Structures are given as C-alpha cells and as structure tokens.
Amino acid sequence: MVVTRPLEGAFPMSSFVSGRHFLQTPGPTNLPDRVLRAMDRNAINHRGPEFGAMGREIIGKLRSVFQTEAATIGIFPASGTGAWESAIANTLVPGDRVLISRTGQFSHLWEQMATRLGLDVLSLETDWRRGADPVAIGEVLQQDRERRIKAVFTVHSETSTSCMTDVGAVREAMNRAGHPALLMVDAISSLGCAEYRQDAWGVDVTIAGSQKGLMVPPGLSFTAISDKALAASRAGGSRRSYWDWEPLVASNKTGFFPYTPAITLLYALNEALDMLAEEGLSTVFARHKRYAQATRLAVAAWGLELQCLDPAAYAPGVTAIRTPEGHSADGLRAVILEKFNMSLGNGLGRIEDRVFRIGHMGDLGVLSFTGTLTGVEMGLRAAGIPHNEGGVQAAMNFLASAAN
Numbered sequence: 001m002v003v004t005r006p007l008e009g010a011f012p013m014s015s016f017v018s019g020r021h022f023l024q025t026p027g028p029t030n031l032p033d034r035v036l037r038a039m040d041r042n043a044i045n046h047r048g049p050e051f052g053a054m055g056r057e058i059i060g061k062l063r064s065v066f067q068t069e070a071a072t073i074g075i076f077p078a079s080g081t082g083a084w085e086s087a088i089a090n091t092l093v094p095g096d097r098v099l100i101s102r103t104g105q106f107s108h109l110w111e112q113m114a115t116r117l118g119l120d121v122l123s124l125e126t127d128w129r130r131g132a133d134p135v136a137i138g139e140v141l142q143q144d145r146e147r148r149i150k151a152v153f154t155v156h157s158e159t160s161t162s163c164m165t166d167v168g169a170v171r172e173a174m175n176r177a178g179h180p181a182l183l184m185v186d187a188i189s190s191l192g193c194a195e196y197r198q199d200a201w202g203v204d205v206t207i208a209g210s211q212k213g214l215m216v217p218p219g220l221s222f223t224a225i226s227d228k229a230l231a232a233s234r235a236g237g238s239r240r241s242y243w244d245w246e247p248l249v250a251s252n253k254t255g256f257f258p259y260t261p262a263i264t265l266l267y268a269l270n271e272a273l274d275m276l277a278e279e280g281l282s283t284v285f286a287r288h289k290r291y292a293q294a295t296r297l298a299v300a301a302w303g304l305e306l307q308c309l310d311p312a313a314y315a316p317g318v319t320a321i322r323t324p325e326g327h328s329a330d331g332l333r334a335v336i337l338e339k340f341n342m343s344l345g346n347g348l349g350r351i352e353d354r355v356f357r358i359g360h361m362g363d364l365g366v367l368s369f370t371g372t373l374t375g376v377e378m379g380l381r382a383a384g385i386p387h388n389e390g391g392v393q394a395a396m397n398f399l400a401s402a403a404n
C-alpha cells in the first residue's frame with residue numbers, strides 16, 4: 001500500500017523528550033557506555049610513565065585495525081581534515097600533480113584542499129553513484145610517461161554517497177602501470193567498519209578519524225605511513241610545523257606526543273579498541289554488512305532508490321537514500337528529528353536535500369538498528385513521502401534469519 005498522508009498531530013510535541021536520542025548519522029556515532037565510562041576520570045601526566053604505557057598500548061592495538069606491521073602510526077589531536085593536510089604537507093610540494101577520483105563530497109573537499117595548498121590536481125569525475133574506477137586510474141597513470149603524478153588520492157568509503165572504492169584494485173592498477181606515485185587513502189568512515197589492509201594493499205598513507213567505526217568522540221585522527229611515504233617526507237614535502245610527521249612519530253613510538261595530547265580521548269580510544277578486539281574484527285565487519293543489507297532490503301520495500309548504483313560498492317557503515325523527485329530529504333530528516341528524536345545524515349554538496357543517510361556504524365545492536373529503521377518508516381509516513389509500507393518488516397525478516 002502506498003502511504004502519502006502525513007500523520008499530522010499523531011505525535012504531540014512537548015519540550016521534554018523521553019528516551020535516548022538516536023544518533024544515526026554516519027559519524028559521530030553512538031558512544032558505548034564502556035567508552036563513556038573510560039573517559040570519566042582525571043587527566044594524567046602526559047609526560048609520566050603511566051601515559052607512555054597507555055600510548056604504546058594504543059599504537060599496538062591500532063596496528064590490528066589497520067592490519068599493518070610495517071607502517072608507522074601517528075595520532076593527531078585533530079579531526080580527519082587535519083590528517084588530510086598532514087599527508088599533503090609531509091609528502092608533496094606546491095606544483096606536484098596528484099590524481100583524485102571525485103566520487104562524492106569528501107573526495108571533492110580533499111581535492112579542494114589540495115588545490116588550495118598549491119597542488120596541480122587531476123580529477124576523474126564520477127556521477128557520485130559508484131566508487132573510483134581503478135581501470136580509469138590505471139589508464140591515466142599509464143599515460144603519465146614523465147611520472148609527473150606524485151600521488152593518487154582515494155576515499156575508501158565515500159560517506160556522502162555510501163559508495164566504496166576497491167583500494168586493492170587501485171593498487172593493482174598502479175602496479176600494472178608500474179607507476180611510483182604514492183597511494184593515499186581516506187579510511188575515515190571505513191576503519192572499524194570494513195576490512196582494511198594497509199600492508200596487503202600497499203597503501204602509503206592512510207588517514208582515519210576517531211568518530212565513526214572506532215566509536216570514540218571526534219577529535220583524534222590517525223595516519224598509517226609506509227616506509228616509502230616516510231622516506232618521501234624526510235626527503236622533502238612542504239614547509240610544515242604542527243603537521244610534521246617527524247616529531248609526532250618519534251614521540252608516538254615511545255607512547256608520547258610532542259605536545260599536550262587529547263588524554264581523555266585516548267582513554268576512550270583504548271577502551272574502544274579493546275571492545276573491537278573482544279567482539280573480533282571479522283564479527284564487527286560482518287555485523288556492519290548485515291545492517292547495511294537489512295537497510296537496503298528496507299529501502300527496496302519502501303520503493304525508494306539507493307544513491308549507490310553499484311552493488312559491489314555498497315558501504316557497510318552508511319546508506320544514502322534518495323527521496324522521490326520533488327520531496328525534500330532535509331524536510332524528512334527534520335520531521336524525524338522533531339517527532340522521533342533521531343538524527344540522520346544529510347545530503348552533502350551536489351546531492352544536498354536529495355538524499356538522507358542512515359548511519360549504521362559503530363556501537364549498534366540489532367534492536368537499536370531496527371528501531372532506527374522504524375523511525376525512518378514512521379518519518380516517511382509523517383512527512384508525506386510516497387513509499388510502500390513493509391521496509392522494517394523486510395529488514396526484520398532478514399535479520400531474524402541471518403546467521404548472527
């Protein structure tokens with residue numbers, strides 16, 4: 001049955017909202033109680049032995065999430081955007097050419113930053129409905145006989161479109177072209193949600209953030225740096241100070257920081273990494289995939305359209321959904337926030353108001369997740385968005401039968 005009538009007045013508003021807010025944006029994500037409790041303690045001396053031991057422990061635990069033994073890991077007290085800038089400042093100089101596939105708003109922003117910092121950016125345009133095309137990347141690299149391209153930038157999970165790029169395939173394309181460019185990957189919304197293989201994929205610089213799959217508040221960013229990228233930074237890069245890898249990685253090796261670290265966020269990170277290890281990374285990834293699949297089943301039952309058109313590229317941590325032509329996605333989100341106390345992700349850049357995004361990453365149990373879909377289905381009805389009923393039922397049928 002197609003529902004078009006809004007449920008006007010069915011949910012009287014009052015200034016008091018009972019129950020927890022549903023934070024179903026694709027970052028920041030819900031913080032587990034254990035992580036919240038881990039932060040509920042005083043700061044410690046960041047030059048003292050207790051801090052150093054914690055710092056070393058954290059770097060060790062991060063290795064398994066990045067799946068790296070070889071890389072040098074650095075932690076910046078900054079959001080992911082800061083780590084983007086550090087990757088550029090440490091390895092590239094103004095005038096250097098870089099290749100980026102514009103797969104969505106975040107690759108677009110990274111590209112803008114590169115341009116502002118004086119790089120010569122070569123963009124491969126996409127329709128924002130699929131990941132980067134490794135074949136197209138390979139072709140550009142093959143044609144670059146003078147080896148002017150110094151780095152290939154890739155966003156593993158484009159949070160704005162919910163499309164993934166096959167990083168391993170990009171590396172293979174680079175290898176086939178025999179091209180020496182550095183491979184830089186933004187794994188901000190994939191790390192902790194999906195398989196990520198720094199060493200096996202030959203990634204030179206990975207950039208990640210704390211506030212998504214890692215279940216930590218915003219404010220920390222991570223870089224995993226290959227020996228090749230580290231050597232490039234030692235041999236050159238741009239003028240830099242705060243973003244310089246050298247003092248950071250030298251201190252991080254011993255568990256310390258060259259400046260005052262975000263001590264409380266590091267408590268949170270330490271606990272969250274323990275939680276990921278206890279659940280087991282493969283179980284964590286399978287859980288994210290299951291919720292993504294259940295979301296898509298709900299979307300199909302609602303008769304709505306996914307932003308991502310390539311089934312091989314569906315992201316495990318977020319699903320971007322298009323509202324029917326003429327219906328505002330922001331209006332829908334506003335209704336859902338007002339009536340059901342749930343925040344969803346908005347459409348960004350050129351798909352502003354055309355999509356809403358359900359974040360299903362991080363600390364999310366099956367009942368919270370089905371509650372999220374219920375909020376969306378009730379919201380579609382309340383906002384008068386044409387759709388079919390039965391999305392939540394389709395998701396529940398799948399989840400009830402899926403191996404847990």
Ligand code: PLP
Pocket residue numbers: 027079080081082106155157158159160186188189209
């Ligand atoms: N890259 C991706 C894929 C993101 O999803 C985001 C934030 O959502 C960013 C970069 C920017 O990170 P931050 O907001 O932490 O600076």
